[in-house]
Amino acid sequence: MSLPVHQIEVVKNKMSVSKDAGNCSQSEFAISAVNLCKNYGEARVVDNLNLNVKVGELYALLGDNGAGKTTTISMLTTLLKPSAGEFFICGLNGIKQAEKTKGSFGIVSQDIAIYQELTAFENLWFIAQLHGIPRKRALERIEMLLEHSGLTDKANHLAGTFSGGMQRKLTIASALLHEPKVLFMDEPTVGLDPAARRQIWHTLKGLRNSGVTILLTTHYLEEAELLADRIGIIRQGKIVVEGTIDELRHKIQGIRSIAIRITGEVAPDILQNKIDKLPGRFSNQVKFDPLRNTLSFAQPKDSQLVKILHEILNWLEQEKISFTRFATSEPNLEEVFMALTLEPHDDDEPGHFPISDDVQFEHDYT
Amino acid sequence: MNRDFNQILAIVNKDILQWTRRPLYFVSSTLLAVLIISIVGNTLAGAVKIPFGLFDPSAVSDLGKNLNETKKFEVHNYDDLEKAKADLTTGKIVALANVSQDALDDSVQIITEGHNPLVDQQISMGLLSVLTQKDSSLNLPIHSAVLFPVKFSLRDYMTPGLAAYLCYVLAGMNLGFSWIYEWMEKTYRQIILTPNGLRSAIIAKTLTVTIEASTVLWLALCITAPLVGFTLGSNFLGLVGCTLLSMFTFTCLGLGAACLLKTIRIYTMTISIAGVALMFVSGIIIPVEAMPRWEQSCALFFPMFYAADAFKGVILGTPANYLRDAGILIAWSISGLCFASFLLHQQKASL
Numbered sequence: 001m002s003l004p005v006h007q008i009e010v011v012k013n014k015m016s017v018s019k020d021a022g023n024c025s026q027s028e029f030a031i032s033a034v035n036l037c038k039n040y041g042e043a044r045v046v047d048n049l050n051l052n053v054k055v056g057e058l059y060a061l062l063g064d065n066g067a068g069k070t071t072t073i074s075m076l077t078t079l080l081k082p083s084a085g086e087f088f089i090c091g092l093n094g095i096k097q098a099e100k101t102k103g104s105f106g107i108v109s110q111d112i113a114i115y116q117e118l119t120a121f122e123n124l125w126f127i128a129q130l131h132g133i134p135r136k137r138a139l140e141r142i143e144m145l146l147e148h149s150g151l152t153d154k155a156n157h158l159a160g161t162f163s164g165g166m167q168r169k170l171t172i173a174s175a176l177l178h179e180p181k182v183l184f185m186d187e188p189t190v191g192l193d194p195a196a197r198r199q200i201w202h203t204l205k206g207l208r209n210s211g212v213t214i215l216l217t218t219h220y221l222e223e224a225e226l227l228a229d230r231i232g233i234i235r236q237g238k239i240v241v242e243g244t245i246d247e248l249r250h251k252i253q254g255i256r257s258i259a260i261r262i263t264g265e266v267a268p269d270i271l272q273n274k275i276d277k278l279p280g281r282f283s284n285q286v287k288f289d290p291l292r293n294t295l296s297f298a299q300p301k302d303s304q305l306v307k308i309l310h311e312i313l314n315w316l317e318q319e320k321i322s323f324t325r326f327a328t329s330e331p332n333l334e335e336v337f338m339a340l341t342l343e344p345h346d347d348d349e350p351g352h353f354p355i356s357d358d359v360q361f362e363h364d365y366t
Numbered sequence: 367m368n369r370d371f372n373q374i375l376a377i378v379n380k381d382i383l384q385w386t387r388r389p390l391y392f393v394s395s396t397l398l399a400v401l402i403i404s405i406v407g408n409t410l411a412g413a414v415k416i417p418f419g420l421f422d423p424s425a426v427s428d429l430g431k432n433l434n435e436t437k438k439f440e441v442h443n444y445d446d447l448e449k450a451k452a453d454l455t456t457g458k459i460v461a462l463a464n465v466s467q468d469a470l471d472d473s474v475q476i477i478t479e480g481h482n483p484l485v486d487q488q489i490s491m492g493l494l495s496v497l498t499q500k501d502s503s504l505n506l507p508i509h510s511a512v513l514f515p516v517k518f519s520l521r522d523y524m525t526p527g528l529a530a531y532l533c534y535v536l537a538g539m540n541l542g543f544s545w546i547y548e549w550m551e552k553t554y555r556q557i558i559l560t561p562n563g564l565r566s567a568i569i570a571k572t573l574t575v576t577i578e579a580s581t582v583l584w585l586a587l588c589i590t591a592p593l594v595g596f597t598l599g600s601n602f603l604g605l606v607g608c609t610l611l612s613m614f615t616f617t618c619l620g621l622g623a624a625c626l627l628k629t630i631r632i633y634t635m636t637i638s639i640a641g642v643a644l645m646f647v648s649g650i651i652i653p654v655e656a657m658p659r660w661e662q663s664c665a666l667f668f669p670m671f672y673a674a675d676a677f678k679g680v681i682l683g684t685p686a687n688y689l690r691d692a693g694i695l696i697a698w699s700i701s702g703l704c705f706a707s708f709l710l711h712q713q714k715a716s717l
Binding site (some may be wrong): 077078079081095099102103104107109111112114115116117118122126127129130131132158216353 | 369372374375377379380383384387388435484490551552553555556557558559560561563566
């Protein structure tokens with residue numbers, strides 16, 4: 001199944017948007033963009049973008065820097081006026097009913113948006129007042145969000161004294177205070193350490209389970225795959241590929257690789273002789289990077305993973321090749337894009353896609 | 367309506383809370399105002415006790431007594447004209463009045479070193495002051511009169527103009543920092559992404575900055591007046607009203623400039639340069655009437671002239687056209703708000 005998105009049923013979706021003011025439950029789609037464009041002078045940054053995010057769905061917009069993710073989010077959150085096209089948030093026309101639209105969504109941008117001179121509580125209290133939340137309800141929400149963010153003990157500490165992760169949590173809590181039906185998250189884990197990223201992921205999963213519609217932009221494939229119900233890949237302002245996680249995962253698996261960093265120096269011709277002794281299924285599936293002293297094997301499908309790993313380990317032992325690190329590597333977005341837009345091949349053969357040259361030992365199994 | 371009011375109140379509360387937690391900003395802005403009022407004011411008001419030589423050995427005139435009374439001059443009496451000229455040459459005195467000792471010739475010759483026109487101008491101003499204020503008692507064949515005899519010194523005269531200039535500086539800088547800071551910290555989006563948040567932010571920011579900057583100016587005036595010795599007049603309500611309106615005008619104009627210039631660096635540079643130009647062209651230092659004609663036309667265009675005119679009226683009691691001043695300041699305020707509002711609606715995300 002190929003996944004170009006040009007056939008998105010734009011007109012049908014537009015018609016199905018509820019005319020009720022901001023009532024997501026009466027719309028099929030919480031977010032709907034129709035031929036959205038943004039030009040800066042001659043440059044078209046977002047090019048006839050069509051997007052539909054179902055109510056309660058977590059949709060990840062995946063793209064490199066400059067692909068148009070942030071511009072898209074800026075338009076969908078009324079911060080930027082589209083050059084052409086229109087969009088709907090919970091059934092409200094985001095251009096004609098911009099002020100009404102604002103109350104229905106929350107946004108967490110790449111940047112930490114909190115007042116450093118105010119305490120965590122004061123930051124949230126200020127947001128509650130801006131949204132006109134009644135005092136009692138506001139206090140309940142603040143208490144709950146502080147607790148959920150693990151900031152209860154820090155409620156009366158100045159936000160400027162918080163770590164980056166804590167500040168990001170406070171930013172997310174601010175965006176959730178008014179119980180938005182739709183949440184825009186623009187690369188919320190950029191610059192965070194792995195532990196903080198995992199906490200944010202946990203929060204996102206919880207929100208999705210509670211029925212909040214989330215549009216997440218990221219350039220981490222792993223993040224999108226872990227969290228999203230559907231993924232759209234944006235390039236040069238257009239969504240070029242879209243699909244569910246299962247649909248995309250099936251394709252992406254073929255371009256993942258297993259990387260092994262070997263110890264000591266092995267002459268290339270000797271190593272090639274050893275590689276030639278691998279079973280036939282590995283032919284043309286092994287690359288050696290002399291700079292990193294790393295062997296890369298194309299990663300097979302899940303069903304074959306254990307078997308292949310076993311064979312590789314046996315081969316390493318038999319050929320007396322010692323190694324220090326053993327890792328799986330993620331393809332970069334370019335490789336994913338290439339993989340997803342190529343014509344499908346036999347699913348049982350994993351080797352139709354290039355092995356990444358940029359092996360990162362992010363998941364070290366040593 | 368009630369929600370809008372609560373939004374505005376929330377932003378005002380937040381801004382004041384932030385303000386109180388940045389005491390350095392408050393202290394430094396007050397210090398700036400104190401320094402400008404005292405040092406710039408004193409400098410512009412000119413020297414006092416200028417060493418002035420008087421050659422009148424027979425006491426033909428009572429010039430010495432009158433010059434001393436102005437406190438502008440410190441009179442040194444000479445019996446020897448050549449010695450007096452020598453002292454003038456060496457700079458011990460900056461001017462010499464040579465009173466003719468001939469009973470039939472009651473002329474006075476004023477001799478200056480002549481190297482510095484600004485010093486000469488100060489001497490002329492001091493002498494003019496003697497001649498105009500003391501005409502009834504001055505034993506000289508000069509007859510002068512003033513239409514509106516004033517009871518304030520040159521130092522007093524400088525204060526209202528500087529107050530108008532400080533309205534520009536304090537309101538402009540405070541608003542610029544407050545607004546651009548929100549953009550830089552990205553907290554601005556938290557406000558404008560609430561329904562009607564942008565409108566509330568504009569109202570709240572202009573109000574808060576007006577109040578904050580006015581407080582700083584009043585504090586600076588109250589500290590400086592007794593120390594330096596100038597009058598604040600007795601029309602305190604007028605002073606409050608004039609300050610608030612002037613501050614509000616420059617706050618609105620600052621908002622327009624902030625939306626246009628966008629970064630702290632460019633904003634600060636532009637406001638500083640424009641401030642110096644406005645100070646000179648709006649009659650803050652030299653009265654508009656004493657400026658070149660083309661500059662007089664410019665002065666009538668800029669709001670600082672009208673702010674200064676109103677301040678002079680309420681502090682010194684000079685004739686001021688309050689209705690005209692208020693009307694023009696309000697018109698400038700509305701222009702600034704409309705311009706800012708237009709820019710903000712056009713380019714919210716890029717701010």
